[in-house]
Amino acid sequence: xxxxxxxxxxxxxxxxxxxxxxxxxxxxxxxxxxxxxxxxxxxxxxxxxxxxxxxxx
Amino acid sequence: xxxxxxxxxxxxxxxxxxxxxxxxxxxxxxxxxxxxxxxxxxxxxxxxxxxxxxxxxxxxxxxxxxxxxxxxxxxxxxxxxxxxxxxxxxxxxxxxxxxxxxxxxxxxxxxxxxxxxxxxxxxxxxxxxxxxxxxxxxxxxxxxxxxxxxxxxxxxxxxxxxxxxxxxxxxxxxxxxxxxxxxxxxxxxxxxxxxxxxxxxxxxxxxxxxxxxxxxxxxxxxxxxxxxxxxxxxxxxxxxxxxxxxxxxxxxxxxxxxxxxxxxxxxxxxxxxxxxxxxxxxxxxxxxxxxxxxxxxxxxxxxxxxxxxxxxxxxxxxxxxxxxxxxxxxxxxxxxxxxxxxxxxxxxxxxxxxxxxxxxxxxxxx
Numbered sequence: 001x002x003x004x005x006x007x008x009x010x011x012x013x014x015x016x017x018x019x020x021x022x023x024x025x026x027x028x029x030x031x032x033x034x035x036x037x038x039x040x041x042x043x044x045x046x047x048x049x050x051x052x053x054x055x056x057x
Numbered sequence: 058x059x060x061x062x063x064x065x066x067x068x069x070x071x072x073x074x075x076x077x078x079x080x081x082x083x084x085x086x087x088x089x090x091x092x093x094x095x096x097x098x099x100x101x102x103x104x105x106x107x108x109x110x111x112x113x114x115x116x117x118x119x120x121x122x123x124x125x126x127x128x129x130x131x132x133x134x135x136x137x138x139x140x141x142x143x144x145x146x147x148x149x150x151x152x153x154x155x156x157x158x159x160x161x162x163x164x165x166x167x168x169x170x171x172x173x174x175x176x177x178x179x180x181x182x183x184x185x186x187x188x189x190x191x192x193x194x195x196x197x198x199x200x201x202x203x204x205x206x207x208x209x210x211x212x213x214x215x216x217x218x219x220x221x222x223x224x225x226x227x228x229x230x231x232x233x234x235x236x237x238x239x240x241x242x243x244x245x246x247x248x249x250x251x252x253x254x255x256x257x258x259x260x261x262x263x264x265x266x267x268x269x270x271x272x273x274x275x276x277x278x279x280x281x282x283x284x285x286x287x288x289x290x291x292x293x294x295x296x297x298x299x300x301x302x303x304x305x306x307x308x309x310x311x312x313x314x315x316x317x318x319x320x321x322x323x324x325x326x327x328x329x330x331x332x333x334x335x336x337x338x339x340x341x342x343x344x345x346x347x348x349x350x351x352x353x354x355x356x357x358x359x360x361x362x363x364x365x366x367x368x369x370x371x372x373x374x375x376x377x378x379x380x381x382x383x384x385x386x387x388x389x390x391x392x393x394x395x396x397x398x399x400x401x402x403x404x405x406x407x408x409x410x411x412x413x414x415x416x417x418x419x420x421x422x423x
Contacts, residue, residue, distance in 0.1 A: 001100050009389055012346060012401050014108035017391040024098065026327070028362050028420075029372030030391040035236055037422055041100075 001041050007054040019053055072205070078301045079159055080242075081106045083181075083289035085134040086305055087312045091325035092122035093142065099222045102422060104136045105312040106157055113151040114277060126287055127182045127217040129168040131302055135184075135287035138246065144277040151277055152248040152270075155286070158423035159356060161199065161232050168291065169197070174226025176212065179242065179298035182219050182288040185211045186281070189274035192245045192257075193222055198238040200231030203265035206257055208271045217285075221297040226260040236358050238423050242291060245269075246284050252398040292367030313355035318418040320366075326418050331368045334376075334414040337369025346401040347377075351417055356396050361419035363390035363398055368415060379411025388415070395421070 004022045011017040019030045019042055030038045043050065045051035087105040094101070096117035097109050097355045103120040111118045123137040138155060167175050179193065188211045197203045207222040232239045245252070248270040255267030262268065288300045303311075309322065316327055321333045337346035365388035367376055374385045386403035393399075398419070404411045 002098060009391070011391040012348065012389075017389070020389075021088065025372075026364060028364050029388075029393070030362050031393040033359035033360040033393075036362060038420070046265045052312075 001037070001045075002040065003045060003051055005054075006042060006051055008056040010056045017057065069252050075301065076301075077290075077292045077298065079163065079291040080157055080289045081311045081315075082308055083287075083300070084132050084302065084308070085136045085287045086308050088122050088134075089312065089316055089318055089322065089326075093120070095119050102316070106315060106422075107136060107281040108156045108158065108422070109138065109154075110243070112154060113148050114140065114153060115144050116140040118153055123285060125184065125217075125285055127219070130182065130288060130300070132287045133183070135182075135285040137283060137285050139281070140277065143280055143282070147247070147249050147273055147278055149249040149251045149254075152252055153246040153277065154243050154248075155246075156241050156243040157289075158238050159240045159242070159291075160423065162234050163232050164213055164232050166224060166370070167232070169227050169230040169232045172228050173385070174228045174230070175293050176223060176295050178221060178223045178294050179207075179299045180219070180288070180290045180300070181286055182217055182223045183209070183211065183244075184215060184285040185276065186245075186272060186283045187276045187279050188212060188214045189276065190271060191274055192248075192270045192272075194241075194243045194245065194269055195229040196241040196243065196264065197223055197227070197232060198241065199233045199302065201229075201346045203227055203230040203261050204258055204264045204269060205261045206259065206269065207404065208257075209399050215283075219288075223295050225261070229261065229391055237420045238282050244286065247280070247361040249273065263278045297391070310355055314352075314358050315422045316420050317353055317355060317357070317361075319351070319416045320418075322383070325365060326364070327370045327372070327397050329368065329370050330416065334416055336412060336414045338412050339404065339410070341407060343350070343407050345403050345405060345407045347404050347413060348399065348401045349413065350397050350399045352397045353395075353419060357419060357421035358395070358423070359421050360393045360395060361398075361421040362398070363393055364418045364420075365390070365400070365402075366416040366418070375402050375403070375413050375415030377411050377413045379404055379406060379409045385415075
């Protein structure tokens with residue numbers, strides 16, 4: 001999966017909600033659920049040193 | 058005992074009379090993401106529930122819905138996998154495959170991990186541009202990963218053939234009773250020595266990459282290789298039964314547990330589509346954000362990845378209009394559940410009333 005950017009995003013109340021990624025120019029909101037395949041792939045790429053997740057704005 | 062009684066006893070002892078197919082979308086009916094893609098990413102899905110894997114290839118992998126089907130079997134479509142360029146030579150890590158992953162809690166009746174583990178029989182119609190011996194692999198993921206393989210032979214190139222493969226149950230495999238991956242069934246079009254270099258696993262064994270594929274097929278180095286499949290059925294027992302044709306609606310609902318969209322079923326997400334957008338009347342809060350909660354028609358396997366689409370097809374935002382203004386606002390899905398999702402979007406003014414319209418997709422694939 002070619003993730004070109006990753007950044008945490010927040011709930012409307014300001015607490016951490018998920019990770020926004022861009023894959024093949026498509027913007028995706030990924031929940032912090034280990035059963036979600038995109039979240040699992042994000043964790044795999046971070047562990048491999050291939051991806052850095054930016055802090056939320 | 059009469060032949061009819063023998064048949065009834067056989068069916069009754071081995072499998073169900075309906076809903077016996079563990080494969081979803083085995084007849085290649087459902088294509089919610091589109092019907093043709095050039096250069097699919099590894100891990101990408103076009104035909105619902107069917108995941109494409111590839112690595113190392115010189116050319117790109119293309120996937121298409123195709124009307125080529127075996128004659129007289131009642132199928133309307135097949136899934137076509139092809140390459141846009143041939144390999145100059147097959148490298149160790151080169152491979153192309155297609156996989157269906159089955160949810161673990163749907164497989165508890167197989168009784169894997171016990172002495173009562175049940176045999177499985179896989180049947181399918183296949184057509185390839187290269188006559189060769191190909192591999193199908195079964196792989197479990199929970200605990201120690203376990204695998205077994207079988208081969209089938211394409212006797213005549215570019216000709217539909219019917220294949221059945223039987224495997225024993227695995228008393229040593231673990232399939233948790235949950236929403237994760239229970240069993241993967243993978244058809245390998247071709248693979249290099251990373252996957253063929255060992256001793257092919259014809260009995261259940263712990264996963265070893267070198268033992269996964271019987272041998273290279275020559276498919277990747279051939280000119281304009283193509284491979285088609287349809288009519289896939291996996292059922293308990295040792296005797297394949299005729300393909301269980303399910304209604305389009307039933308198959309679509311089954312697929313929606315793993316992927317759902319607000320677009321009409323025949324509309325590819327991301328195309329310009331003003332006709333079937335969802336519309337919400339909203340009131341913005343003091344920060345100019347409007348909060349809504351789209352619901353899913355089918356409960357998702359897990360919290361899905363959400364994508365927002367404008368009516369134009371652009372992602373990450375929706376259209377709005379309010380008194381005196383129109384525009385687009387970024388969408389954030391901040392409380393994603395399996396039955397509904399909350400999201401908020403800016404409509405450009407605090408405490409304003411207006412309307413939002415757009416599309417979404419929800420991806421909960423394994």
